[in-house]
Amino acid sequence: MPLSRRSFLAGTVAAPALAAAAGALGGCAGTVVQPGDLSRLRLMAPASPGGGWDTTARVFQRVVQTSGLARNVQVFNVEGAGGTIGLGQLARETDDALLMMMGLVMVGAVDTNDSATRLSDVTPIARLIGETELIVAPAEAPYTDIRGFVEAWAADPAGTPIAGGSAGGTDQILAGLLAEAAGIDPGQVNYIAYSGGGESLAALLGNQVAAGISGPTDYGEQVRTGDLIGLAVSTAERSDQVPDVPTLVESGFDVEVSNWRGLMARPGMSREAREDLTQLVVDVHDTPEWAEAVETNGWDDLLLTGDEYGDFLADEEARVRAILEQIGLVQ
Incomplete structure (x- = not known):
């Protein structure tokens, strides 16, 4: 049962103004949005449709509505610059009934795009879910595990190209952290950025690169069929999508990376408005519909709220x- 939200839109329209507006409109029902009304909830996905942030936002939208926590939720896309265009827009918002989906990619994009708006300029609400990163090699590779790959990589970093997503994104962050853990200069990593998982998959299947990094959604099927070699996953636990692939930690490398996603809100909101948004996210998380979505999508449940989420963001930055x-x- 949804909890009462004291003032979800508190401060957007004062009570006298509401009364005046109602009178001016002849008292027409539904023409004035009352504080606590979730019908205006909006959710920004600061990327193009179909990607991870957009998918997670639309799953959140569906659960909010089907579970009865809100009557209507609008998802809209603001594309560009690793999400920092949307981040800048959020920083200028005055609407308390707005959430922005984001994640680890945005943490890197703030620096690589020299964004004028930083995560500390907006309000953290909650971390939601995470996905593992999967490191693979072509089937013809001379190594069959991550230690064999790292040995070859250390011998010739420049001659060991690694495929992944956009520059500065989660895939390249993982490559750099693994290089550091293996005693390889991260500055020598030969990372090749592709615009999508399909392009990097083609490079791997064509034996054009020595390894690839992406999510199990992109590479998992080929690992299961033997068309790619699964070298390691990046989270603390193995992935149900590729259960035979070991973690980096159990392979001897002290590296953990989760491609997590979370929610932010506008700056300057009241404590009550922030608590209301946070409670909404907790309510969504606690529904059977959300639990089913997490399992169906192969996500890890990483709910974290309040100051703990803010501290986590600072550490990640x-x-x-x-x-x-x-x-x-970055310099």
């Missing part, structure tokens, strides 16, 4: 910036 500096993507 420091970790990501340090590795991007070593890679040479």
Whole structure:
């Protein structure tokens, strides 16, 4: 049962103004949005349709509505610059009934795009879910595990091209962290950025690169069929999607990376408005519909709220910036 939200839209329209507006409109029902009304909830996906942020936002939208927590939720896309265009727009918003989906990619994009708006300029609400990263090699590769790959990589970093997604994104962050853990200069990593998982998959299947990094959604099927070799996954636990692939930690490398996603809200909101949004996310998380969606999509449940989420973000910003500096993507 949804909890009462004291003032979800508190401060957007004062009570006298509401009364005046109702009178001016002849008292027409439904023409004035009352505080606590979730019918205006909006959810920004700061990327193009079909990607991870967009998918997670639309799953959230569906669960909010089907579970009865809100009557209507609008998802809209603001594309560009690793999500920092949307981040800048959020920083200028005055609407408390707005959430923005984001994640680890945005943490790196803030620095690689020299964004004028930083994550500390908006309000953290909750971390939701995470996905593992899957490191693979072509079927013809001379190594069959991550230690064999790292040995070959250390011998010739420049001659060991690694395929992945956009520059400065989660895939390249993982490559840099693994290089650091293996004693390889992250600045020497030969990382080849592709615009999508399909392009990097083609490079792997064509034996054009030595390894690839992406999510199990992109590479998992080929690992299961034997067309690619699964070398390692990046999270603390193995992935149900590729259960035979070991983690980096159990392979002897002290590296953990989750491609997590979370929610942010506008700056300057009241404590009550932030609590209302946070409670909404907790209510969604606690529904059977959300649990089913997490399992269906192969996500890890990583709910974290309040100051703990803010502290987590600060730690991630420091970790990501340090590795991007070593890679040479930021000064």
